[in-house]
Amino acid sequence: MIEVENLVKRYGSHTAVNGLSFKVEQGQIYGFLGPNGAGKSTTMNIITGYIASTEGTVRINGHDILEEPQEARKCIGYLPEQPPLYFDMTVQEYMEFVADLKKIPKNRRSAMIDEIMQMTKIKDMKNRLIKNLSKGYRQRVGLAQAVMGYPEIIILDEPTVGLDPKQIIEIRDLIKGLAKKHTVILSSHILSEVSAVCDYVMIIAKGELVASDTPENLTKKMQSCGILSAAIKGDIQNIEAAVKTVNGLESWELTNQEDGTVAAVLQMKENMDPREELFYALAEAKCPILMMKQEKASLEDVFLELTSDANQDKSEKGKRGLKKRAGRKKKSDDSNEDVAESLAESSSGTEEMEEESADEIADNMTEGGLS
Numbered sequence: 001m002i003e004v005e006n007l008v009k010r011y012g013s014h015t016a017v018n019g020l021s022f023k024v025e026q027g028q029i030y031g032f033l034g035p036n037g038a039g040k041s042t043t044m045n046i047i048t049g050y051i052a053s054t055e056g057t058v059r060i061n062g063h064d065i066l067e068e069p070q071e072a073r074k075c076i077g078y079l080p081e082q083p084p085l086y087f088d089m090t091v092q093e094y095m096e097f098v099a100d101l102k103k104i105p106k107n108r109r110s111a112m113i114d115e116i117m118q119m120t121k122i123k124d125m126k127n128r129l130i131k132n133l134s135k136g137y138r139q140r141v142g143l144a145q146a147v148m149g150y151p152e153i154i155i156l157d158e159p160t161v162g163l164d165p166k167q168i169i170e171i172r173d174l175i176k177g178l179a180k181k182h183t184v185i186l187s188s189h190i191l192s193e194v195s196a197v198c199d200y201v202m203i204i205a206k207g208e209l210v211a212s213d214t215p216e217n218l219t220k221k222m223q224s225c226g227i228l229s230a231a232i233k234g235d236i237q238n239i240e241a242a243v244k245t246v247n248g249l250e251s252w253e254l255t256n257q258e259d260g261t262v263a264a265v266l267q268m269k270e271n272m273d274p275r276e277e278l279f280y281a282l283a284e285a286k287c288p289i290l291m292m293k294q295e296k297a298s299l300e301d302v303f304l305e306l307t308s309d310a311n312q313d314k315s316e317k318g319k320r321g322l323k324k325r326a327g328r329k330k331k332s333d334d335s336n337e338d339v340a341e342s343l344a345e346s347s348s349g350t351e352e353m354e355e356e357s358a359d360e361i362a363d364n365m366t367e368g369g370l371s
C-alpha cells in the first residue's frame with residue numbers, strides 16, 4: 001500500500017530524515033511516534049507530496065509520489081499539523097470547496113458532504129464560520145476534509161495537539177471509526193495516544209526508524225532484557241563484589257538506604273535470567289536478599305530507551321535506561337500523567353495556532369496531497 005525506501009531529507013546541512021524505510025499494509029492504524037523534531041512531519045509531508053525528499057522513494061499503491069503525483073495523491077487524505085482551513089468560510093462552504101477541489105462528482109457531492117459531516121459530528125456547526133469554531137471543532141473539520149472522497153489512506157499529523165482531554169477522546173474514537181474503512185497513519189509524540197489507538201507503532205528518533213512492531217511485541221521485546229530491583233542486607237562493597245561475579249547482569253546501581261539495606265537496580269543481559277546466580281552469589285557473600293522483583297517494561301520504557309539514545313552504543317544505553325527507570329520508580333504511578341502531558345501540549349498548541357493566509361491554504365490544498 002505504502003512503500004517508503006531509504007528516505008533522506010536534508011535541510012541545508014541538517015539531516016531531518018535519515019534512511020527511513022518501511023511498509024504500510026491495508027486496514028490498520030499505524031502510529032508514527034517520536035519526540036519533537038524527530039522527523040515525523042517531514043516524513044508525512046514527503047509521503048503526501050507536500051515536499052520532495054532529498055533521496056529515496058515513496059510509492060503509494062505502486063505510484064511513485066514524484067513520478068505519478070496525481071495518482072498517488074488520489075489514494076491519500078491528509079490532515080497536516082496545521083489544518084488547511086479557510087477561516088472566513090462556513091463549515092458547509094468549506095466542505096463544498098474541498099469537494100470541488102477533490103473533483104467529487106456533482107451528483108454525489110451533497111450526500112457525501114452530509115455523510116462526512118455526520119461522521120465527524122460537525123453537522124450542527126455547518127452554518128458557522130470556521131474562525132468561530134473551537135479548536136476541537138476545527139480539528140474535526142480538518143479531519144472531514146481529509147476523509148472527503150473516501151481515500152484508501154488517511155494520514156493525520158498530530159491530530160490531537162491542542163485539544164482538551166474530552167476532545168482528545170472524541171477524536172481518538174473518530175480515528176478508530178475511520179480505520180474500519182481506511183488505513184490510517186497518525187503521528188504523535190504522546191505515547192499514550194499511540195498505544196490507545198494504533199495497531200502498529202513505528203518509533204522514529206533523529207530521523208531514523210529505531211523500532212517498529214505492535215505495542216504488545218515492543219513491550220515483550222524489552223522485557224527480554226529487563227530490570228531487576230532488589231533490597232539487599234549487607235555492606236554495599238561486599239554486595240557489589242558479589243554482583244560483579246554474576247554473568248547475566250549488564251549493569252547495576254546500588255544505593256544505601258536509610259533503613260540500613262541496599263537498594264539494587266540491576267539491568268539483565270538480553271535473553272538471560274540471572275536471578276538464581278544472583279541469589280547464590282549474594283548468599284555466599286552472606287548478604288541476604290530481602291526482596292527481589294522483575295520490573296516489567298512498559299511501552300513508555302521502550303519509547304524513552306529508544307528515542308533518547310539513538311546514537312548511543314548498547315552498553316551506554318543499558319546504563320541510561322536503568323537510571324531512567326530507577327528515577328521513574330520514584331514518581332507516582334499516576335495514569336493521569338499522560339493527560340497532563342497532553343494538556344501541557346494543548347496550551348502551547350493553541351498559542352501556535354495562527355490564521356494562515358488564503359494563498360497558503362490554497363497552495364497546501366492544491367499542491368499538498370488533496371487530489
Ligand SMILES: Nc1ncnc2c1ncn2[C@@H]1O[C@H](COP(=O)(O)OP(=O)(O)OP(=O)(O)O)[C@@H](O)[C@H]1O
Pocket residue numbers: 011014015016034035036037038039040041042043189
Ligand atoms: N523547513 C525546514 N527548514 C529547516 N529545518 C527544518 C524544516 N522543517 C523541519 N526542520 C527540522 O527538521 C527536523 C525534523 O522536523 P519535523 O518537523 O519533521 O519533526 P517532528 O518529528 O514532526 O517534530 P514535531 O513533533 O515537533 O512537529 C527538526 O530538527 C526541524 O527543526
